[in-house]
Amino acid sequence: MKDDKISRRDFVKGASVFTASSITPNVFCAAQQPQKNSRELVPKRALGKTGAQVSAIGIGGYHLGSTRDQAEANELVSRAMDAGINFFDNAWDYHDGMSEERMGIALKGKRDHAFIMTKVCTHGRGKDVALRMLEESLRRLQTDHLDLWQIHEVIYYNEPDLYFSAGGAIEALEAAKQQGKVRFVGFTGHKDPAIHLRMLSHGFPFDTVQMPLNCFDSTFRSFETQVLPEAIRQGVAPLGMKSLGGGGEFVKHGAITAQEGLRYAMSLPVATTISGMDSLEVLEQNLGVARGFQPMSKEEMASLRERVRSVASDGRYELFKTSKHYDGDYGREQHGFPKSDELPA
Amino acid sequence: MATTPPNTQSNSGPSMPYRKFGKHDEKISALGFGGHHLGDADDEKSAVELVQQAVDGGITFFDNCWEYRRGQTELWMGKGLKGRRDKVFLMTKVCTHGRDASLAMKMLDESLRRLQTDHLDLWQIHGVTFDNDPELFIRTGGAAEALRKAKEQGKVRYVGFTGHKDPAIHVKMLKTGFPFDAVQMPLNAFDGNFRSFEKEVLPEVNRLGMAALGMKPFSGHGEPIMKGLITADESLRYAMSLPVTTTITGMEKAYVLQQNLAIASNFKPMSAEEMQAVRDKVKQVSADGRYELYKVSLKFDNPEARIAHDFILDDQSAEVKDMMAEQKNTGHPFREKEKQ
Numbered sequence: 001m002k003d004d005k006i007s008r009r010d011f012v013k014g015a016s017v018f019t020a021s022s023i024t025p026n027v028f029c030a031a032q033q034p035q036k037n038s039r040e041l042v043p044k045r046a047l048g049k050t051g052a053q054v055s056a057i058g059i060g061g062y063h064l065g066s067t068r069d070q071a072e073a074n075e076l077v078s079r080a081m082d083a084g085i086n087f088f089d090n091a092w093d094y095h096d097g098m099s100e101e102r103m104g105i106a107l108k109g110k111r112d113h114a115f116i117m118t119k120v121c122t123h124g125r126g127k128d129v130a131l132r133m134l135e136e137s138l139r140r141l142q143t144d145h146l147d148l149w150q151i152h153e154v155i156y157y158n159e160p161d162l163y164f165s166a167g168g169a170i171e172a173l174e175a176a177k178q179q180g181k182v183r184f185v186g187f188t189g190h191k192d193p194a195i196h197l198r199m200l201s202h203g204f205p206f207d208t209v210q211m212p213l214n215c216f217d218s219t220f221r222s223f224e225t226q227v228l229p230e231a232i233r234q235g236v237a238p239l240g241m242k243s244l245g246g247g248g249e250f251v252k253h254g255a256i257t258a259q260e261g262l263r264y265a266m267s268l269p270v271a272t273t274i275s276g277m278d279s280l281e282v283l284e285q286n287l288g289v290a291r292g293f294q295p296m297s298k299e300e301m302a303s304l305r306e307r308v309r310s311v312a313s314d315g316r317y318e319l320f321k322t323s324k325h326y327d328g329d330y331g332r333e334q335h336g337f338p339k340s341d342e343l344p345a
Numbered sequence: 346m347a348t349t350p351p352n353t354q355s356n357s358g359p360s361m362p363y364r365k366f367g368k369h370d371e372k373i374s375a376l377g378f379g380g381h382h383l384g385d386a387d388d389e390k391s392a393v394e395l396v397q398q399a400v401d402g403g404i405t406f407f408d409n410c411w412e413y414r415r416g417q418t419e420l421w422m423g424k425g426l427k428g429r430r431d432k433v434f435l436m437t438k439v440c441t442h443g444r445d446a447s448l449a450m451k452m453l454d455e456s457l458r459r460l461q462t463d464h465l466d467l468w469q470i471h472g473v474t475f476d477n478d479p480e481l482f483i484r485t486g487g488a489a490e491a492l493r494k495a496k497e498q499g500k501v502r503y504v505g506f507t508g509h510k511d512p513a514i515h516v517k518m519l520k521t522g523f524p525f526d527a528v529q530m531p532l533n534a535f536d537g538n539f540r541s542f543e544k545e546v547l548p549e550v551n552r553l554g555m556a557a558l559g560m561k562p563f564s565g566h567g568e569p570i571m572k573g574l575i576t577a578d579e580s581l582r583y584a585m586s587l588p589v590t591t592t593i594t595g596m597e598k599a600y601v602l603q604q605n606l607a608i609a610s611n612f613k614p615m616s617a618e619e620m621q622a623v624r625d626k627v628k629q630v631s632a633d634g635r636y637e638l639y640k641v642s643l644k645f646d647n648p649e650a651r652i653a654h655d656f657i658l659d660d661q662s663a664e665v666k667d668m669m670a671e672q673k674n675t676g677h678p679f680r681e682k683e684k685q
Contacts, residue, residue, distance in 0.1 A: 157539065158632035220476065314475035314654045324642040325657075336635040345643040345657055 040292035041084030047115075047271045048237025050184050050207050052147065054087040054115050054272050057262075057290040060241070061090030061118070063276030065099030070106070076283055077106035081113060083287050089274045090141070091119035091152050092133045093330050100140035111143055119152035119188060122169045123334035124162035130172035134181060148208060149173065149182040154189035155327060156335050160198040170204060184208060190242065190320040191327075193226035200227075206236045210274070212320065213240035215264040215304045216250060216312040221321050224268065232269060240265050240273040242318075246326060249317040255308050259289050264304055267295035319345060359610035361403030364590050366434075367526055367556030369503070373406045373434045373591055376609040377558070380409030380437070382595025384418045384663060392418075395602060396425025400432055402606040406591045408560075409460070410438040410471050411452045412649045415667040419459035430462055436527075438471035438507060441488040442653035443481030449491030453500060467527055468492065468501035472650050473508035479517040482506075489523050503527060509561065509639040510646075512545035519546075525555050529593070531639060532559035534575065534583045537624045538631035540640055543587060556590040563594065564636045565645065574627055574636075581608045583623050586615040 044053040059080055067073045077088075088107070090100050100118060107114050118137045122129045138144065151169055154160065163169045173185040186208030187199055196211060209231050211223040218224040231238045243265035250256050265273045266289070277283045296304075305312075315322035323345040324337070332339055363372035378399045386392035396407075407426070409419050419437060426433060437456045441449045457463065470488055473479065483489050492504040505527030506518055515530060528550045530542040537543045550557045562584035569575050584592045596602040615623070630636060639645035643656065648664045651657065658665050 156633040161632075311655070313477040314656075316655050319657070322643070322656075324644075335633045336630065337633075337638075343638070343642055343644060345659065 037292070042287070042290045043293055044084070044086070045271050046237075047184070048207060049235045050237065052115065052184070055085040055290075056266055056272055056293055057085060057286055058087030058089050058117075058239070058272040058274040059085060060274050060276035061088065061099045061103060062094045063278040063282075064090075064106075065095035065102055066276075066278040067102075068279075070102060072280065073102045074106045076277060076280055077103070077110070079280065080277075080283060080287075081110060083291060085290075086113060086115045087272045087274070088114050088116050090117065090137075091121065092137050093121045093152070093328055097136070097140055100137055104140050104142035108142065115147045116141060116143060117148035117150060118146055119150045120169065120172070121152045121328070121330045122172075123153070123331040124156070124159055125169070125334065126167045127169060127172040127175065130169045131175065134172070134176055138181065145180060146182045148184045148186060149176060150185065150208065150210060151187040153328060153331050154187050154195055154199055155191035155331065157192075157195060160195060160202075163199070164202055164204075170202075186210065186236070186239070188239075188241075190246070192321065193221060193223050196223065196227045197230060200230055200234060200236070206234075208237045208239055208271070210239040210241055212242035212246070212318070213238075213265050213268055213270060213273070214243050214245065214250070214261060215256065215301070216245065216308055216318055217242075218305050219309050219312045220315050220318060228268065228270075237271040238269065240268060240270040241275075242320065243273055243275060245317050246320055249319075250308070253311075253317060255311060255317070256304070258285060260304060262286060262289045263296050264301060266290070266293055267301060359607075361606070361610055362612055363405070366503075366590055368554035369526070369556075371434075374404045374609075375585055375591055375612065376404055376605055377406035377408055377591040377593035378404050379560070379593045379595035380407070380418045380422060381413045382597040383409075383421055384414035385595075385597035386421070389421055389424070391599075392421035393425040395596065395599060396422055397429065398599065399596070399602055399606075400426070400429045402602065403610070404606075405432065405434050406593070407433050407435050408593045409436065409456075410440065411456050412440045412471070412647055412664060415664055415671070416455070416459055417667075419456055423459050423461035427461060434466040435460065435462065436467035436469060437465055438469045439488065439491070440471045440647070440649035440653075441491075442472065442650040443475070443478055444488070444653055445486050446488055446491035446494070449488045450494065453491070453495055457500065464499060465501045467503045467505060468495060469504065469527065469529060470506035472647055473506050473514055473518055474510045474646055474650050475654050476511075476514060478508075478514065479521055482518065483521040483523065489521070492523070503556075505529065505555070505558070507558075507560070511640065512540060512542050515542065515546045516549065519549060519553065527556040527558055527590070529558040529560055531561040531637070532584050532587055532589065532592070533562050533564055533580060534620075534623045534627050535564055535569070535631045535636050536561075537583075537620075538628050539634055539637060547587065547589070551588055557588065559584050559587060559589040559592040560594070561639065562592050565639060569627065569630070569636045574630060575623065577604065578608055579623055581605065582612065582615055583620060585609065585612055586620060 042055045045056055047054050064073055090103055120130045120133045176182045184207035186206050188210035190212050211227055213224055228238055244250050244261045250261050251258050275286055320326035324343050325345040329339050362375040364375050366373050383392050409422055439449045439452045495501040503526035505525045507529035509531045530546055562581050570577050634641035648658055
C-alpha cells in the first residue's frame with residue numbers, strides 16, 4: 001500500500017496523527033510471498049443460501065475512487081476480473097458518488113460477469129429516502145439492478161430500532177427486491193457487535209451481513225466471536241472487511257504483514273473478504289494471496305491472534321470501534337454529531 | 346484529619362447539603378468543585394478567588410488531576426487553598442493509564458507539591474477508559490500497588506478510580522476486588538437512557554459501600570442546555586438526586602459558581618416521577634450518544650491515556666496545545682511555570 005493513500009477517510013484536517021510509538025519495524029514486503037502461478041484463479045464461494053457464487057476477495061469501492069484516474073480504475077477492474085474476481089463493493093456516499101460513477105464506467109460491457117453491491121445511507125431515515133438513493137446508485141453504476149444492496153454503516157445504537165420501525169429502511173429493502181431492482185439485501189457496520197446482533201434479532205431474511213474481520217478483532221469487541229457464528233446459524237452470508245484495519249493500520253505499525261492480515265481474514269468462514277485496492281500494486285499484492293487461496297491452519301490463526309493480543313486489547317488499531325474516526329459525515333449529520341473536521345476521532 | 350462541614354448546625358436560610366462519604370463517617374459537600382475547568386479561569390488571580398469563594402460558599406469537595414492543563418490547575422488550586430487546606434476534602438487523580446506503580450508514586454509527589462499539602466484526602470486512578478485498563482491496573486507492579494503504598498505511607502487517606510467511557514469497564518474494575526473507597530462516573534439524565542452508569546454501576550457501588558461520585562451533570566460542557574433541551578437547574582438537580590456522595594462540576598467563572606451554589610443550597614431532591622419525566626424528555630436525543638461524546642468518541646480521552654495506549658492525540662485539546670507550546674523554543678527554561 002502506498003503510504004500517502006493509506007487512509008480511507010484520510011485523517012481529517014485538523015486532526016493529529018502523531019502517536020507515541022510504533023511497535024516494531026515495518027515488515028511489510030510483498031516479495032516475501034511465494035510466487036503464485038498467474039494462471040491460477042481466485043476461488044469462488046457460495047454466497048450463503050442465495051445460490052450465487054462470489055470471489056473469495058472483493059474489490060472495495062471506496063479505494064477504487066482513490067485510484068489516480070479513470071484509466072487506472074478501468075485497468076484495475078479489468079485485471080481483477082481476469083484473475084477471477086467478480087465481487088464489487090460500493091456505497092452511495094463514497095467520494096460523494098464518484099466511486100459509483102468510476103465503477104459504472106469500468107464495468108461497462110462487463111456488467112453480466114460482475115456481482116455488484118452498493119449500500120444505502122439513510123442513517124435512520126425511512127423507505128422513501130432509501131429508494132431515492134437506490135435510483136441514484138443504479139444510474140451512477142449504469143445498471144438496471146444490483147446484485148446486493150446493503151444498509152450502510154449501522155453504527156449508532158438506536159439505528160436498528162429506526163430501521164425496523166414502520167416506514168423504515170427495511171421496507172425499502174423489501175420493496176426493491178419485489179421490484180427486481182436488487183437481488184439480495186443485507187447490512188454493514190463497524191462499531192459494535194451488539195448493534196449487529198440487534199439487527200439480526202428481528203428474524204428479517206437478510207441475505208448478507210458485512211463486518212470487520214481480522215486478527216485484531218478476534219480478541220477485542222469481537223465480531224468474529226460474537227456475530228459470525230450467529231450469522232452462520234441464521235444462514236446469512238458473512239462478508240468480511242478491514243482485514244488490515246481499514247487503512248492498513250496493522251501493517252503501517254509493523255504488527256503484521258499485509259499477507260498475514262489478508263490470509264487470516266480469508267481463512268474465516270466468510271463468503272468474501274472486501275479489500276480496498278487503490279492501485280495496481282495493491283491488487284497484485286492481494287492476488288498473490290488470493291489466487292488458488294490456501295487457508296491458514298487453526299494453529300496458524302491462533303498463533304497470529306496471540307502475537308497481536310497485547311496491542312489488540314485496547315482497540316488502538318481498530319479506531320472504527322473505539323472512536324468517531326471512520327464514521328461518515330452523512331451519518332453524523334442525521335444523528336446530530338459534529339462533522340469529521342470538528343470531531344475527527 | 347476529618348474535615349468538619351461548615352454550617353451543618355442550623356442557621357436559617359439556604360445552605361449546602363453535606364453527605365456521608367461512603368461507609369466512612371465524615372461528610373462532604375453535595376456539590377464538588379471540578380478541577381479541569383479551573384484552568385479556564387481568566388488568570389491565576391481569578392482562579393485563586395474562585396477557589397476561595399467556593400470554600401466560603403460551603404463547598405468542601407475539591408477535584409483535580411495530575412495532568413489537567415499540564416499541572417496548572419493543581420498549582421492554582423494549591424494557591425487558592427492556602428490557609429484553607431484543613432477546611433476541605435482534597436482529591437486528585439493519577440494518570441498511569443496502565444503503566445507502573447513507580448510512575449504513579451512520582452506523580453503523587455508532584456501533585457502534593459503543586460497542591461502545597463502533605464496529604465490528599467482522596468487519590469483516584471484517572472480515566473479508566475480502555476477495555477484492558479482493569480487488567481493493567483491490578484497486575485503485579487500495576488497502579489493498584491501504588492494506591493496501597495500511598496495509603497500506608499499516610500500520603501493519601503482514601504483511594505478510588507474514575508472513568509467516563511463504558512459501564513462495563515467500571516464493572517471490571519470493581520470485579521478486581523480492590524478495596525476502593527470511591528468510584529467516580531458520569532451521571533446525568535442522558536446517561537440514564539444510554540449505556541447507563543446510573544443503571545449498571547451506581548447500584549453496585551452503593552451495595553459495596555463505596556462513595557459514589559457523580560460528574561458531568563451538564564454533559565461535559567453544557568451543550569444540551571445551550572440547545573434548550575434541558576435547563577441547568579434540571580440537570581444539576583437530577584444528578585444530585587441520585588444516590589451519590591457528591592456531584593462534581595466545573596466552575597470557571599464566578600457566576601457559574603454562584604449559580605451552582607444557589608441550586609445546591611436550595612436543593613430539594615426530585616421525586617422518582619420527576620426524574621423519570623426528565624429522562625423521558627431527553628430520551629430521543631440520548632439514544633445515539635450525541636450529547637455524551639465521552640462515551641462514543643475519543644474527544645474526552647486525555648492525552649496521558651492516549652499516549653500510554655498509543656492512540657492518536659487531539660491537537661485541539663488544551664493539554665496537547667500546552668504540550669506543543671512547551672516544545673517551542675521560547676528562550677525560557679523548560680516548564681518555567683512550575684518554578685513560580
